[in-house]
Amino acid sequence: MNAATNTDAPSPGSILAVAAAGPLLVLVAFTLPLTTLMSTAGALGVGPGIQAWIMSGMSVGAAAGLLSSGAIGDDYGRRRVFVGGALLLAIASILGALAPTALVLVIARVLGGLGGAAILACGLGLIGHTFPSGAPRARATGVWAAALGAGVAIGPLLSAGLDHLGGWRLPYVFTALAATALAGTARRVLPESRAPVPRRIDLAGTLLLGGGIAALLSALVEGRMGWDRPLVVALLVLGLVLLAGFVAVERRIEGPMLDIALFRCPDFLGATTAAFAAGAGVLSLVSSLPMLLERALGTSTLLSALMLLAWSATSVVTAFGVRWLPTGVTPRTQLIAGLLGSAAGQLGLIGLSLDGTLTRLLPALLIAGAAYGVLNAALGRQAVASVPAGRTAMGSGANNTARYLGSAAGLALVTVLVTHAGPGSGPAGLLAGWNVAVLVTAGFSLLGALVVFFAHERSAPETVPARENTPPGSA
Template sequence: MTRVESVETGGTRAPRAGARAWVALAVLMLPVLLVSVDNTVLSFALPEIAIALTPTGAEQLWIIDAYPLVLAGLLVTMGTLGDRFGRRRMLLIGATGFAAVSVVAAMAPSAALLIAARALLGLFGAMLMPSTLSLLRSIFLNRDQRRMAIAVWASAFSAGSALGPIVGGFLLEHFAWGSVFLIAVPVLIPLLIGAPLLVPESRDPAPGRIDPVSIILSMATMIPVVYAIKSFATDGVSLGAVAWALGGIVMGVLFVRRQLRAPSPMLDMALFRRGSFSGAILVNLLSVVALVGFLYFVPQHLQLVLGLSPMVAGLALVPGMAAVIIAGLTVVPISRRIAPHIVVPSALVFTVIGYLLVAFTAAGNGAVPLIIAFVVLGIGIGAAETISNELILSSAPAAKAGAASAVSETAYELGAVLGTAVLGGIITAFYRGVLVIPDGVPVEAARAARETLAGAYTVAQELPERVGSALWEAAASAFESGVVVTSLIGAALVVAASVIAAVTLRAPSSR
């Protein structure tokens, strides 16, 4: 049998975990909760950051994307190092660094320094995320229990996203925008205390030697490719972006060739021959693209176009986040009886409908259509994410759980980058293309208004009332038009995910 064929996880007959394991799960949810809170809070804080630090359109995207870009480049490396040196040890190092750098980010005086701090957060975040998921593989041997644990773990993303707008909205209404980064400190302190007491250390018993060349190749693959995608989304096709993309692809080919030839590879490429693994990776990626892309433009629409406060805008998204959590937990008993290639496409139909509701009802109709659309959209995302993460983890041997978890997290973070860069880039490009600057707006003010919606809002407040009102009406109309186009593209991406799930997530062959 091949390495993949020998991977079976014991199913429901494996030993069942006790109460201590579920308490350990609660501890492992803390970094997941933190990362999701951080991402959502940042989206809501972006308008205030844009006003305070006056970033360009490209810098505004980089403030969000610097973290997942570095994270995506290092996840496979950190997951493999966790397999070798200890997943709990890697988790504790990442938590300590993440908390320290969060304090630095909170005090950043410029957009450039905030981007640098976000990149450093990506370094320590890469130590956190694979460790949490891979430790679940070693704690919960019984597959039914593990499926529920992963559903709870995945719900932490949604819970954090739901909690983030509320906590973030409160902080943004009472304190400066830097306060949103300080959330990391009280969240990670319990982790640093509880993990050594409750979470058992686990590692690969036969890890093999460290391969520095594979580590370099993995980073040289991810970072240029993600950077090229961002460049295409924000600046269009250019020679530099094409060169970055081709460079990353070449490095990826070299990485794969090296893994196939290595006696103890950093990443077992045979895993990708299994449809349940590779298909789940793609479903994971496209689902996150849809979710993060939605969460990029909706907070701006709620706060700037509709005029809601950060707190109220956050509360408006809570029902959708609750739908993600409930769907993720509800799908667990369903997935025991119905095959993934049926459950996942059926669930993602809801996400398609949610995006179509945004496209055809959001413009000019207030916040209620967006709230309803997010509830419907969240049902599909919650169910698809739970099943795809469980399939990814159960397809890998326990000794390589860190590497497999890193692949899952890489798909998640790459999806976060694509959601912001592609869908965010599209709405930014469409906004700039259709915005008509009214007569009487100075050249410098017009340039700032074309950069971002927040820039138009700031400029409009400074101009005479008649000219400022005309400029803001034009900017809001242009942004709403961009929301319609972006929503239709998001719906198309989810349709693609549904087709992939229907084709690839079938039962494995009898071998």
């Protein structure tokens, strides 16, 4: 049953405000190393290998914990897991601020990713529970998606400013304080909700999925320093074996964490594919742009962050504006349009040269940002609309897991292509490799659009599950 522990029922607006503040803070924490990595590496004396882990540690933790935390939130309380995630993010940020070594900092980033996973999955799950399907849910998920973009827009600039004021540790202090405030506010404002028929924790599925994804993403991080090393091969094999075990377990047990039959649902298949394509496509490419500008063109950290802002700020505006689209523009259409628009923007980033100007990138970044905002809003809506009643947090966790898996794979691929695909070495070689990376990641976006388009034709419509439209606090 659904329970509300607050005496006075909170308004939907206050629930939305807190649930959307979660992804904003999580993305601020995710993007923190984009503008502090060089100062962090200098202070701790670390090389490229550990730098890759500092950049990717939070993604590893988030991807490993998203689906599990969403499923646990559905069964044992979405608010409870949301608050716990915020507290874990606060603790991890304190550990990061006090980290005496790079290893401790990496552990802090992984733990922060686990906390962020709970916030992302259960925040969107609470929105799906609170707002009925149709226009109210479309508006609410648009706000949630805009908060994602706002975190990417604010994070690099905020961390750069705090780094300048007090060193690389200060942004972690800020994140710890903000996460603590979020936990307290969520405890007071959010109503508790859970599935009408809670299930037992799928312990085997949780361990197999978390371990498999962690091993697979660790292989992708380590692979940036060489794919033929025994450690990379071992991690890849381990990850694939554990994930295969997860699929086998989920097919056989009663009340699985993830019903594999959901992939026969066109909405679920389309949303999951689009999330992976978004991560492997536009997200991984644009996230790599600041580092390319700094290393190949000598652009300052602040200017690189401002270039990223052109993309992320535009995505905020369009994600928020999706609410005004005609009702005939379905979420599936938005997914396809968002992926195609992202591909167009990505292709506009090809052809960088040593004597070119940064302003030529702006039109492409604005196009990609506008398309990504539409895509984000549709993904948020479909993540909770494409799963059975009472499984909204699990739907959010599955969708965001696909996005982070795609992003991790895309970032590893972009890194390899930028550093090895171009002829020669130095800035000219990096730019030549970047052009190859643009084509490959644009291909992911286009392929994702094709899969979403054909999923509707190849899937049986009767497999679409029921929706959850129960108002907050109801029995």
